[in-house]
Amino acid sequence: MKSPPRYPQAVNGILSVALLILTVILPSFTLAQDVLPSWNDTAAKSRIIDFVTKTTTEGGEGYVPPDERIAVFDNDGTLWSEQPYYFQLGFVLDRVKKLAPQHPEWQEKEPFKSVLANDLANVAAGGERALVELVMTTHAGMTTDEFNKIVTDWFASAKHPKTGRPFTDMTFLPMRELLDYLRAHDFRTYIVSGGGVEFMRPITEKAYGIPPEQVIGSTIVTEYALVGDVPVLRRLPELDFVDDGPGKPVGINQFIGQRPIFVAGNSDGDYEMLRWVTAGKQHGFAMLVHHTDGEREYAYDRNSSFGKLDKALNDAERRNWLVVDMKADWKSVYPK
C-alpha cells in the first residue's frame, strides 16, 4: 500500500485557522445572541445558563464530561400542555368513536357508552378499571407497525379541544429551545413520561428533535409472532411497565443505565425522578414547570386531576429545585 500523502505546510496552516474559527469563534458569537430567546431575563433563565456553563467549562469545578451529560424531561405538562386532559386520552376518545361502528354493543356498555356520549365525568367515575379497559381496547390487538400508523394518522388530523391547533403545535417553545440549548452543549436529551412510549415515538423527532430510542414511557406487553413467514410484534392487552412516580427512576436506570444530571418535570409524578437526579454525585439540576398562566395556557397545581403539583412544590425550595413560573419566566408559550 502507498503511504499517506503529506499535506504541504500552507495547507496545514489553513486547516488550523479554519478549525479555530469553526470550533472557538463561531459558537461563542452564536451563543451570546441566541440563548433561550423565548425566556424572559429572569433568575430562572440565569440559573439554567449558569448550570450549563458550569458543567461544560473544562477545568472548572463543576465540569461534567460529555459522556455523562444526560438530561431527562417529563412530557405531559413539561414539554407540551396536558389540559384539559392528557393528549393521549384525546387519542383514546377519538379512537373509541372511530371503532364504534364495528362495536354496536358499545352503545349500551360502559365505559364506551359514556365516551360515545362525550360524558367524561362518567368515564372518570369508572375509575382506573374503566380507563385501563379503554386504553387496552384502543392500544392493543394490532402489530407495532399498525399502531405506529394509527397514531401517526391521528396526530395528522386531531385538534386540541380548546385551541383547535394540532396537538404537536402545543409544545412549549421555551422548552424546545432548552432542549436545543442542552444538545448544543453535548447533552443527550431524553423523554421520561408516564405516557405510552409507542404513542410518543412517532412524533418526538419532529416535535422535539428527540429520536425514538431516547423516549422512555409506559409499555404494554408485546410478543414476537410469525404471520405466515413474516415476523411481527403483536401488542397485547396487558400492562408491562408504568413509567410514573417511582417508576421513573426505575425506567431511567433500565434504559439509560446512568444517572442524568438535568431533569425537568411539572407534577408529583416526577417527584421521585427529581429526587433521584439531584441525589447523584454531580448534584444534578432540577426544574419544575409551574402552570401559572391561565391566559396563555392553563393555571393549576395542587388540586388538578391532570398534572397535580403539590408534594414536589413543597420540597422545591429546600432541595434547591428551580420552579419556573410560566407567566413570569416565559416570553411566549407556543410556537407561532
Place this chain on the structure above:
Amino acid sequence: MKSPPRYPQAVNGILSVALLILTVILPSFTLAQDVLPSWNDTAAKSRIIDFVTKTTTEGGEGYVPPDERIAVFDNDGTLWSEQPYYFQLGFVLDRVKKLAPQHPEWQEKEPFKSVLANDLANVAAGGERALVELVMTTHAGMTTDEFNKIVTDWFASAKHPKTGRPFTDMTFLPMRELLDYLRAHDFRTYIVSGGGVEFMRPITEKAYGIPPEQVIGSTIVTEYALVGDVPVLRRLPELDFVDDGPGKPVGINQFIGQRPIFVAGNSDGDYEMLRWVTAGKQHGFAMLVHHTDGEREYAYDRNSSFGKLDKALNDAERRNWLVVDMKADWKSVYPK
C-alpha cells in the same frame, strides 16, 4: 444587540478549502488503508464493506439516512468468547465462593454445595431452577450502585479459566473493528444480549466503545426506595425481562423503537432477532459468527450447551445471512 460579524471573503475561502479537506479528502485516504485490518480478504469482508458502502452512498439505490442506521450485536459468542461457559456464569461461581463464609449452610445445600466443590456438571443437573437461584443470590439484594461496584471489581481481577486473561481481553478484535467501522459511517451500535444488562454496562464503553444506554439485556426487577433521605434503586430477586430468542426483537422495539438495518449474532438465541432485522423494508444485513477455530478460540455449533447454533445455520443460505467462518475469515481473534 450587535449584528453578527462578517468574515472577510479570504477567510471564507480558507474555510471552504479546509472543510473540503476535512470532510472529503481525509476520510477516503483513511478508509482505503484501514478498513477491518484483522479480517482476511475473503467474501465475508467484501460483503460487509459492500453493505456499508451501499447504505451510506447518497443518491444510491440502497441509501439509508443516518437516523435509521442502527446496528445490533449479540454479546456472548459474537463480541467476545462464551466458552467454556458464559462469562457471567464465571461471575456467579466466583461470587458464591466469595459469599460462602457468610453462609455456612451452603456447604450442605444445593446448588451452592456443588459450586463450592467446583462440580459444574452437578450444578447443571439442577437445571434452570438451580441456575435461577444462583443468579438471584448473586445479582439481587443490593442497590444498583453497589452491584455496579461488585461487577467492576470482579472484572478487574477475574481471569478466563483457559487463557488466564482478563475477560475483557477476550473480545474479538475483528468485531471491535467492525463496530468502529460502522460508527465511522454514522451507525449507532447496540448490544442486544441475553446477559444481564447491569453485568455488561460497567465494561461495554471500554471494551467496545458502547455507552450504557446502548446496552439491552435481561433484567431483574428494581425498586425505588429511600434509605433515610437518600433515594436508591434496590435489585429484587425476581426476573423482569429475558432478552433472548423471541425476547430480542421485543427488547429492540422497547428500547430502540425502530428496526435496525444490521445485526450480528452467533446462536439460535439470535434467530428471531435476525429474522426481525432482515424482514424490514430496508432489507437489513445479518451475519452469524461461526465458531470454527478450535485452535485460536473454540469450535462448536449444533450441539453446544453454550451458544448452540443449529436452526439459524440451517436458514442462513436461503435468507442470505452471512456466515462468518472465524478460522478462514479472521486474521486474528483477540487483541494482542
